[in-house]
Amino acid sequence: MNKVAPLLQLQGISIAPKNTPARLLVKQVSFSIAPGETTCVVGESGSGKSLTALSIMGLLSKQLCLTSGQVLFNDGHSGEQDLSKLDQAALRKIRGAKIAMIFQEPMTSLNPVLTVGYQIGESLTTHLGLKGEALQTKIASLLSMVGIPENRANSYPDELSGGQRQRVMIAMSIACEPCLLIADEPTTALDVTVQAQILTLLDELKTRMNMGMLFITHDFGVVADIADQVVVMFRGEIVEAGSKQQVLQHPQHPYTKALLACVPDAEGKKPLKPIDYAWLAESQTQVQAQRKVPS
Amino acid sequence: MSDILLQANHLVKTYTQRSGKFGFGTRLVKALDDVSIALKAGKTLAVVGESGSGKSTLARCLLQLQALDSGEVLFAGQDLAKLDGAALRQVRKNLQMVFQDPFASLNPRMRVGEIVGEGLLIHGLGSAAEQQAKVIAMLKRVGLSESDMQKYPHEFSGGQRQRIGIARALVLAPKVVVCDEPVSALDVSIQAQILLLLKELQAEMALSYLFISHDLRVVRHIADDMVVMHQGKVVEQGSVEAVYQQPQHPYTQSLLAAIPGKKAQSG
CATH class of the missing domain: 3.40.50.300 (P-loop containing nucleotide triphosphate hydrolases)
Known part of the structure; x- marks a missing residue:
């Protein structure tokens, strides 16, 4: 399955505030995404x-910086590039065109004074140079692809519901047919019924366009529905990574086990359990013990 | 009945x-x-x-x-x-509410002790010392400490703030x-803690x-x-x-x- 060259490879990514470079917020994170697969x-x-997701496209805030690591991106045409080394002009050509992002809050990530049609068209004009009639038809087809009536192109974001706004965000992100889609908790702010619709939509689009998808979430239910690969992070580090089957059915790390144990189930069979950090204390004493042995 | x-x-x-x-x-x-x-x-x-x-x-x-x-x-x-x-x-006094957003429902300019004790003050329940004792007992019950009374809401995490919200609602012993x-608004890992706390308090305080x-x-x-x-x-x-x-x-x-x-x- 992993014969195809990975679309994106993160190698040893570390992120720290500029003022205190010793305080790592993200420590040595590495994973890869294959085309047509979803990594959660x-x-x-x-x-x-x-932070990890933002660092891929160089969107970290000015107070933060990448202290080490490489973001290797290979779209299959222009060879492998390290995105962390590119300048803003080069990044701008990739953002929106080859890598697109959906943000968490559909309420705040759209511009309230521009019509949704205009906002979807913006990246089409910038990256593909579409204009006039051709642009309007493309916008209409994108809207219908995400399940919004075409005549809503002239609506303003406040005239749409939360689910529709998130659909507009998806239409914007897939406008230029990117090969990688980064979705940062795209359904957290939505109702369960709408969430299920959006997840199905993303899954369909991913298959149809053979996109790689990086999906950020804290809900294991969502992971079970859409992931191929799962990466579990704790305090800036990856504690476990593997296929969905492996991580959900046979978690190895105590943190993954604890996190899975505290997700309530719909049948009410599993007792409610607060997250258990006992393993953390244990592993720390182990580390201390190991340190003491050589001295 | x-x-x-x-x-x-x-x-x-x-x-x-x-x-x-x-x-x-x-x-x-x-x-x-x-x-x-x-x-x-x-x-x-x-x-x-x-x-x-x-x-x-x-x-x-x-x-x-x-x-x-x-x-x-x-x-x-x-x-x-x-x-x-x-x-x-x-x-x-008997009808209280715990709100959704623990970041918006606590007054950022009031100390936690004042937030939790406000209901007691308004309803004039007990002397100042008794009110203070009640607030401390309630904070301890929801998993915070006495020293937290002097702190402001921004010093707490989302889960802790929701505990403050619960303490504020329950200090009046409502029905x-x-x-x-x-x-x-909370992480999955914190959700279970708060739900269990709510269940325990329900059993204790009817x-x-x-x-x-x-x-x-x-x-x-x-x-x-x-x-x-x-x-x-x-x-x-x-x-x-x-x-x-x-x-x-x-x-x-x-x-x-x-x-x-x-x-x-x-x-």
Whole structure:
């Protein structure tokens, strides 16, 4: 299955604030994404999932910087590139065209004073140079692809529901047929029924366009529905990675086990359990013991 | 006396919404359309539905935080909708609320001790020393410490803030607590802690919860009875087990089918 060259390879990514480079927020994170596959990054808030995703396209805030690591991107045409070495102009050609991103809050990530049609068209004009009639037809076809009536192109974001806005975000992100889609908790703010629709839509699009998808979430239910590969992060580090089957059915790391144990199930069979950090104390004492032995 | 503590009959609430060109036209939106519910003493009633189904309006109308168009809310033999301000304030000691967003529902300029103790102060319960002791006991009960009284909300994490919100609601020893999506803003790992805390406190203080949620996995664990709302109407109600096993209404069926992770389990 992994015969195809990976689309994206993160190698030893570390992120730290510029002022205190010793304090690593993300430590030596490496994983890869294959075309047509979904890699889910799971973790609690503050575990560094979003930072990792932002660092891929060089979108980290100015106070933060990549202290080490490579972001190797290979779209199959122009060979392997290290995105962390590119300048802004080169990155701009990739953002939106080859790698696209969907953000968490559909309410705040659209511009309220521009029609959704205009916002979808923006990247088409920039990257593909579409204009006039051709642009309008493309926008209409994108809207119908994500399940919004074509005549809503002239609507403003406040005239759409949360689910529709997230669909608009998806239409924007797939407009230039990117080969990698980064979705940062795209369904967290939505209702369960809408969430199920959006997940199905993303899964369909991924298969149809052979996109690689990096999907960030904290919900193991969502992971079970759409992931191929799973990466579990804890306090800036990857604690476990593997195929969905492997991680969900046979978790190896105590943190993955604890996190899986505290997800409530719909049948009510599993007792509610708060997350258990006992393993953390244990592993720390082990590390200390190991350190003491040589001295 | 039956064991029904809080009962709402035929609640109606409509909002007017501007529509048409320049918003000159108006349109009526029925947020609550003939809603009747009953909360049993010591039990948890979950209200489930998607956004816009009227769950939160129901919670606010029950506590008279919003005026009803028509209908009655019976608590301890009184119709809350007919009470005046002073009488309502007396009753509110027994009706408290835990809000959804722990980041927005705590005043950032007040110390935690003041936030939790405010209810006691308003209702004039006990001397200053007694109030202080109650606040400390309550904070300890929800898993915070005495020294936290001097801190401000921003010094706490989301889960800790929700504990503060719970302490504020429970310090008055209410009978009914309305929880409006108390865990939806929290991480999965913290959710279970808060849910367990709520369950323990229910057993200790004989509380009745009205638990509003859109997460059916959470509802399965915490509630005894449930009400499913859709577009301002109650479409199904019954015990949690009955509804999960044999959902009658197509909307309930679609909600249950949409629970993430179902596909993987069945397939």
